[in-house]
Amino acid sequence: MTTTMTAEEHKLRTARSYKLLLLFAMISMIMMFAGLTSAFVVSKSRADWLKDFQLPTAFYYSTIVIMGCSLTFHLAKKAIQKDHLKATTSFLLATLTLGVLFVVLQFVGFGQIVESGYYFTGAESSITTTFLYIVTLVHLLHLAGGLIALFIIIFKQLKGRYNASETLGIELGAMYWHFLDLLWIYLFLFLFFFE
Numbered sequence: 001m002t003t004t005m006t007a008e009e010h011k012l013r014t015a016r017s018y019k020l021l022l023l024f025a026m027i028s029m030i031m032m033f034a035g036l037t038s039a040f041v042v043s044k045s046r047a048d049w050l051k052d053f054q055l056p057t058a059f060y061y062s063t064i065v066i067m068g069c070s071l072t073f074h075l076a077k078k079a080i081q082k083d084h085l086k087a088t089t090s091f092l093l094a095t096l097t098l099g100v101l102f103v104v105l106q107f108v109g110f111g112q113i114v115e116s117g118y119y120f121t122g123a124e125s126s127i128t129t130t131f132l133y134i135v136t137l138v139h140l141l142h143l144a145g146g147l148i149a150l151f152i153i154i155f156k157q158l159k160g161r162y163n164a165s166e167t168l169g170i171e172l173g174a175m176y177w178h179f180l181d182l183l184w185i186y187l188f189l190f191l192f193f194f195e
Contacts (some may be wrong), residue, residue, distance in 0.1 A: 015168050026179045037179040040131050050128040053134050056112035062105035063188050070181040071099045083164040
């Protein structure tokens with residue numbers, strides 16, 4: 001006896017598979033950052049650890065900006081579910097703008113750290129700033145993946161590939177951006193309280 005799957009069942013199964021794959025990827029990223037932050041905590045007992053280091057103000061602003069990314073992506077998802085195509089495009093473009101602004105603010109923050117006399121590499125670097133640099137850059141690499149995915153989503157949206165019954169790409173993008181948002185908030189709070 002063979003059972004045939006309807007197109008709707010196939011679509012639901014495919015969506016579930018993609019979401020599960022993304023969830024596994026996010027869990028592996030969480031484990032990697034847990035390892036990095038654990039190493040950070042262990043290294044804090046070193047004699048050369050900076051005791052008076054302050055996070056740059058640009059990191060505070062970038063935290064607000066990435067929260068805005070989550071909001072605009074959520075609004076894009078809600079808009080496509082209601083078939084509001086122009087609003088979806090506007091919210092996706094707003095997410096892209098905020099994502100790029102987040103990256104710019106991260107590099108402004110690196111500049112502020114260097115201006116304060118702390119370096120990331122070389123003879124004048126410290127273990128504190130090197131760890132900060134590594135953790136932030138690894139997050140930025142994951143964000144770069146999110147920006148590439150967002151470019152693809154925007155391209156597909158402009159080509160009319162999404163509508164109220166076809167939202168999977170936007171849903172996956174929103175899921176990943178919410179994850180990036182929560183990951184940065186965790187890292188920011190960790191660095192703020194464990195510095």
